[in-house]
Amino acid sequence: MDKWSWMEEELERLGQESLFRRMTVFDSEQTRIVTAEGGKQHMFSSNSYLDMCSDxxxxxxxxxxxxxxxxxxxxxxxxxxxxxxxxxxxxxxxxxxxxxxxxxxxxxxxxxxxxxxxxxxxxxxxxxxxxxxxxxxxxxxxxxxxxxxxxxxxxxxxxxxxxxxxxxxxxxxxxxxxxxxxxxxxxxxxxxxxxxxxxxxxxxxxxxxxxxxxxxxxxxxxxxxxxxxxxxxxxxxxxxxxxxxxxxxxxxxxxxxxxxxxxxxxxxxxxxxxxxxxxxxxxxxxxQPVRVKRLQDNVRYFCRALQKRGIRAKSGTAVIPVIIGDEKTAAEIMEELKSSGYYVSAIRYPTVARGSARLRISLMSSHTKEDLDGLADVLADCMKRRNLQTGNGGVKE
Ligand SMILES: Cc1ncc(COP(=O)(O)O)c(C=O)c1O
Incomplete structure (x- = not known):
């Protein structure tokens, strides 16, 4: 009996269910713009909310x-x-x-x-x-x-x-x-x-x-x-x-x-x-409590920017989830955002419940309004093409 075969089978199953994970390798510090696998990316998934990793x-x-x-x-x-x-x-x-x-x-x-x-x-x-x-x-x-x-x-x-x-x-x-x-x-x-x-x-x-x-x-x-x-x-x-x-x-x-x-x-x-x-x-x-204030201002601005584009988003913290549901679609959107220069992690089972896969967007105090609007535009486009959460969330333009 091949003693490794059960591992291969389990990995195969994870792949079929869009649950296989791999690491992205970064080549720079965690700042709002990072280098990942050869290209520059706007970082929207770091927990370095106040930019202290690179201070x-x-x-x-x-x-x-x-x-x-x-x-x-x-x-x-x-x-x-x-x-x-x-x-x-x-x-x-x-x-x-x-x-x-x-x-x-x-x-x-x-x-x-x-x-x-x-x-x-x-x-x-x-x-x-x-x-x-x-x-x-x-x-x-x-x-x-x-x-x-x-x-x-x-x-x-x-x-x-x-x-x-x-x-x-x-x-x-x-x-x-x-x-x-x-x-x-x-x-x-x-x-x-x-x-x-x-x-x-x-x-x-x-x-x-x-x-x-x-x-x-x-x-x-x-x-x-x-x-x-x-x-x-x-x-x-x-x-x-x-x-x-x-x-x-x-x-x-x-x-x-x-x-x-x-x-x-x-x-x-x-x-x-x-x-x-x-x-x-x-x-x-x-x-420097101003950093905390800047982060909190960014959260308010970004939630509104998403809502205006028809994406349901509500958060009073640096973590802003955009629920996609299906694991495969969440992984595809993550790749699409990456190819547009925005790094956002897709979070899937078992980190969250099955069928509640999401983009876990996290903000930093150093993000600019251009960064925030840029991601909101690209994300809205990805979601519209898939008929996900369209309508403007009740926000007046
Ligand atoms: C709520 C919560 N508690 C604990 C941890 C673990 O912390 P650490 O990454 O420092 O091990 C994390 C994050 O990874 C977390 O999100």
Missing amino acids: PFVKEYACRMLEKYGAGTGGSRLTTGTAHLHVQLEKAVAAFKKREAALVFNTGYMANVGIISALAQKGDIIYSDELNHASIIDGCRLSGADVAVYRHSDMLDLERKIRENPGRRGIIVSDGVFSMDGDIADLPGLTDLADKYGLLSMIDEAHATGVIGETGRGTEEYYGMEGKTDVLMGTFSKAVGSEGGFVCGSSVLIRYLLNKARSFIFSTALSPASVAASIAGLSRIEE
Whole structure:
């Protein structure tokens, strides 16, 4: 028997269902114009929402700290891997999120997996929004706790599920900004229920940090309810422009996770250059709130530009999904946009539900009105030719 044949068969099946994935290789930094596979492209799918990946100050500080502390950390955080820089970043992010303390993980994925599996065990219950990110889902699975999945942002369904499990220890967990839909969680509703039923509340601020709230502090700032969530998780890999994950909260929470979160304990500490880039990126966001404002203005302008061209689009965040439905059509439109010089990722199953494939457009603070109108024109043309979402969405010209 050929021991590889089952893999070939599975790959063949993925291809037939338009679900086969491949990587695009970039030859430049993540800025609004990138070089990909030999050609220039307007980038409309990067998570570097505030252009920190390519910020000269961020790069210069990372280089300086690379020189000082070296390329790697040589150990895990609890052995030899904690440099002064890690502590500095933890203080900075705790202050940014207005919390007592913070802990830095190597990635956002590792943060979610480590936090959730440390806070919930067999016998506990986790209430999880149906559209939560894969790293939350994997953390729930790893914990061994029971998982009650509630309908997306539906607080009535959440309360119903809590009432079905009276008196159990547990957590309610949700993306703050949903990564593939761009909508914002009902944090007031979620924290009220957590308090009412004695549960921990947790949100994932990956796509909220640097993006929503007047100064980019995220979902709590957006709702004017700083300090209300028990466990604030986030990443440095999106608007902050670097890499790494974090959790902010009370000092007891952070001391507990430092001792219990296995993805924190059993992995070599994040490299000095990445930690330094996060410190610099965070300080840039604090010093230059105008970047956040520019991004938010771009979101408003672009949603309107799409609506005027008959494309349904609504978002208050940097993520603007245009739902196509069929996987093959979404992949074809992505290729067509690419050949016109616009890079937009087509997102398909299993990242989103089958039949809800979409173009996940994400904006940067540096996009110009010409960039935004340019993509809106080309996209409207692609969609009109396929009879998708025509009509002007009710917007007056
Ligand atoms: C909501 C959400 N949480 C967590 C992650 C994981 O973060 P990271 O890419 O830093 O591992 C991502 C993105 O990839 C995300 O979108």
